Amino acid sequence: MMEVSTLTTVAFWVVSAVMLALSLIVVTQKDVFRAAIALAGTFLMVGVLYFILSAEFVGVVQILVYVGAISVLMAFAVMFIQDIASGSRPSQGRAVALIVAVLIFASLSFTAQNTKWSSMDDITNPLASAAMTKGYIELSDGEVIGIDALPMVDEGVAVYENSGVLVDSTGGLGVLLVREYILAFQIIGLLLVAALIGGLLLMRNPQSSSETKTGDTSA
Amino acid sequence: MTIENVLMVSGALFAIGAYGVVSRRSLVTVIMSLELMFNGVIIAAVAFSRFTPAAELLNGDPLTAEAIRSALTGHAFAIFVTAVAAGEAALAFALVFAMYRSSESVEITDAAEMKN
Numbered sequence: 001m002m003e004v005s006t007l008t009t010v011a012f013w014v015v016s017a018v019m020l021a022l023s024l025i026v027v028t029q030k031d032v033f034r035a036a037i038a039l040a041g042t043f044l045m046v047g048v049l050y051f052i053l054s055a056e057f058v059g060v061v062q063i064l065v066y067v068g069a070i071s072v073l074m075a076f077a078v079m080f081i082q083d084i085a086s087g088s089r090p091s092q093g094r095a096v097a098l099i100v101a102v103l104i105f106a107s108l109s110f111t112a113q114n115t116k117w118s119s120m121d122d123i124t125n126p127l128a129s130a131a132m133t134k135g136y137i138e139l140s141d142g143e144v145i146g147i148d149a150l151p152m153v154d155e156g157v158a159v160y161e162n163s164g165v166l167v168d169s170t171g172g173l174g175v176l177l178v179r180e181y182i183l184a185f186q187i188i189g190l191l192l193v194a195a196l197i198g199g200l201l202l203m204r205n206p207q208s209s210s211e212t213k214t215g216d217t218s219a
Numbered sequence: 220m221t222i223e224n225v226l227m228v229s230g231a232l233f234a235i236g237a238y239g240v241v242s243r244r245s246l247v248t249v250i251m252s253l254e255l256m257f258n259g260v261i262i263a264a265v266a267f268s269r270f271t272p273a274a275e276l277l278n279g280d281p282l283t284a285e286a287i288r289s290a291l292t293g294h295a296f297a298i299f300v301t302a303v304a305a306g307e308a309a310l311a312f313a314l315v316f317a318m319y320r321s322s323e324s325v326e327i328t329d330a331a332e333m334k335n
Binding site for chain 1: 221242258285290302313316
């Protein structure tokens with residue numbers, strides 16, 4: 001039902017190839033700063049891949065969080081620690097790592113190829129099928145009707161017109177996050193605060209903190 | 220572009236990340252490889268959301284707006300994994316800095332010997 005155009009397929013393969021090439025640079029490059037640059041490029045390509053998979057909001061989050069924040073964090077780490085300017089040496093377990101990686105990829109691709117994935121064509125309800133790409137109308141009493149049935153709605157009933165969830169995913173995702181997953185959403189906030197405080201505690205200079213401690217006890 | 224293709228790409232990214240985690244000695248590159256693995260997982264989640272229907276849409280129950288929105292569960296999962304990965308990266312770098320300050324080294328083999 002959701003046809004994939006030739007252009008999309010070409011874009012997918014080009015972006016995937018660039019992404020995998022950049023990620024190979026990340027794990028093989030000796031110069032850590034160059035690896036960090038390649039990592040930022042990989043994140044950007046992954047973001048483009050989300051746009052190709054029609055997940056616009058996830059793509060924007062990817063670019064904001066990964067390209068904007070984590071890459072900068074990596075660059076800071078590389079610049080602060082002068083030691084790694086000498087280069088990241090590979091460990092002795094290189095052959096083992098290669099075998100493990102090949103086995104992981106082999107098992108994952110075997111599973112992907114040999115599983116009968118259900119497809120969007122399996123949706124038998126034409127209303128549900130239309131809600132994926134064309135759109136649907138939500139009535140105030142919770143009923144869902146097709147986008148063409150709008151003139152049939154009685155007067156005085158509130159209607160919410162939505163475009164297809166897979167075509168315009170941002171609105172649906174917003175509702176999903178604050179309704180069905182509100183608890184997980186709140187816990188993520190708690191987790192980020194905990195990570196922030198933990199990071200600050202770890203980064204605190206041990207000398208200066210012990211000085212303030214003794215100052216506190218004497219006062 | 221089928222779900223098999225996208226899952227292959229995500230698996231390849233995950234495997235490359237796994238190779239980096241095991242083969243590199245510097246903690247900074249290990250964390251970079253970990254982020255690659257995170258990204259591979261998120262690509263798989265988004266791919267499932269895009270290509271496979273939610274179970275709520277396949278059963279014969281009357282259609283509700285919740286069932287329609289459950290088609291985006293993979294996107295919500297991707298957002299949560301991204302948030303966890305961001306927190307993890309911040310904490311991991313704080314740990315690397317703390318280790319660098321105490322032992323002037325960011326190599327994994329030195330981390331094994333570090334007591335405090």
